[in-house]
Amino acid sequence: METTTIKAMNARELTKKILNNEELFILDVRNTTEFVSWQIEGGKTEIVNMPYFDLLDGIEPALNQIPDDKNVLVVCSKEGSSIFIAEQLIEAGRTNIHYLEGGMKAWSEYLEPVKVGDLRDGGEIFQFVRIGKGCLSYMIVSNGEAAMVDTLRMTDIFKQFAEDKGVQIKHTLDTHLHADHISGGRHLAEMNHATYWLPPKDAEEVTFEYEALEEGKQIMVGNTKIFIKPVYSPGHTIGSTSLIVDDHYLLSGDILFVDSIGRPDLAGKAADWVADLRKTLYETYKNLSQDLIVLPAHFGKATELGEGGKVAARLGDLFVSNAGLNINNDDEFRVAVTEHLPPQPNAYQEIRQTNMGRITPNEAEQREMEMGPNRCAVHDK
Template sequence: MVNQVQLQGMSAAELAKKVLNNESIFILDVRNESDFNDWKIEGKNVHVYNTPYFDLIDGVEAVLDQIPDDKEILVVCAKENSSKFVAEQLIEQGKQHISYLVGGMKSWSEHLELVKIGDLKDGGEIFQFVRIGKGCLSYMVISNGEAAVIDGVRMTEVFENFAKDKNVKIKHTIDTHLHADHISGGRQLAEKTGGTYWLPPKDADEVVFHFEGLEEGNSLVVGDTEIKIQPIYSPGHTIGSTSLIVDNQFLLSGDILFVKSIGRPDLAGKAVDWVTDLRTTLYERYKQLSNDLIVLPAHFGKVTELGEGGKVSGRLGDLYKANPGLNIEDESAFRRTVTENLPPQPNAYQEIRQTNMGKITPTNEEQREMEIGPNRCAVHDA
């Protein structure tokens, strides 16, 4: 009898909803073992099994015993073709509830999940864009017909479309620092929308395009209601790292402070030089701020940091109690923590920095390849 089961594709957006809703799903990842070990789909009820595609070309019999019959099965590869082939073989072997990830891990890397963070005091709103497969976090502050995008990623259409849906004009695009793990969309978004691109000047010695200097003492205004974005110089991850306080409620901490870790100081080769800056920012400057500020970082490390709906945030006072990176009282121990035994550096991070400086202009496909893999901006995993 011919198997009538039809192969279905699952989009990255559909997968993200399942992960965030803690739905049970079994993933057969057919990428090479090294790629799988470097970066994989994770979630509370996500079960993953890895067998390279080349081991399955002549048949999937070897993995049939690993494939459960009582779970939804998703086959994953880098781009989608290999996963479609394997998924079809599983269907021919009588397996049910089989689908493949449309666009593969590249589409998973690029998907942004929109989460509302909260309301601003004079009627505005703040939103978080969660790049769940990469761990990047971008933000949009909206007030009275205007918007600012902070740490926007290169998929700028998402921000443009959301601004259009909200009937607002993007007035500012802001990078809290020169990113090393992903390609910024800030400059491109500003050019496309007629907005102003802001970047800390101490990070921009080698930048070859025009920008406005994001410096402490300035105050950017979004909308007539004056939702102020107050920059605070907070070096350590980079020499120019600058945090933002929005509406006296939210602390956009860039890559200096995460929910469960702290930023690493070595991505520009200056770990030893920047340790003191990092400690001063975290243990002195941030401690002068209100404990009630809601910390909104530019990255997260693991899906365990995702809260309701995928939101990544934490009250500053709570982080000072629970975040291990904020509780290393001995300065020499702190120095060792942030300079020794660090995770591997982000894939292609030097090329990404060069791109964000405007020194090289990779094609879209080259940019996708450069960004494949996890972010590694934290001192340690959450």
């Protein structure tokens, strides 16, 4: 008698299905609290939550929910529970059943490299999309050298990508002190004997040496004069610094996103930083070239993913479409960015302390701290 075996789907394969708009039915067997807080979305995925413990007495409730004509992916936190449920579904006669290899932990850490565009004299800029968490890192490449911006914790991926491109990482930069994820910038710089840059106003409590990322400094990548120009842009943090690359791209950190704007409360100083945030968005950014292509450090919704997964938008277009850039009254703006905000990122205080070098969690602890969405945006709807 022919039997159907359980199949694994890894995070890369899942990402490709989402970006290619392939139909996929997801059965998420985590508890309801985890599911409501953070789930897989995007493309033509359909998802239903049925907690694992509700299915231990029988798989029948799930059978009634799962379509016969679609590929089915069972998801849990680490993969163990999803394997068990997937096996039960197969024993009940269902086919095209997969489980997410490594579970949501693996989904949280997968990075999809996307080419953003070309720079002058043969340079390139790449975006690394952490699709499961909404984080974005950038590699700027020119004439055998590279600079990384807002480097994520998974530094081996960037190191390997640079080796494959035949370039040496000379600089790593953080646009601000991150609160939603652990920065890999300093570690990657140490691995490559590169220079690590951080805005000095965000670095008052750090325990390590760094190069001050501030206006007036120009960081050259390669010898083809592709410059990274810092633009002081406080509001998300007091030190937030945007970067203009090659006079064409604006790396906005957590100040401006495609569908929202940055929140000012993650260091406990929302009331103090609201005015800074408004000035950055409504004056500093308004005075920049409106043809700059905005490349943020995060995205909040799958709808912000463009072709190939790229997250980008023209600055002038965002002043039309982004609700956060169209609040004319100061008081209304203050309310919008300080009240009715989404929950703060998981373990954000501990993440800030880690990025300051004040605590040193191990790898397992770092993974646990980063679980969940980034929640760095106001998310006006």
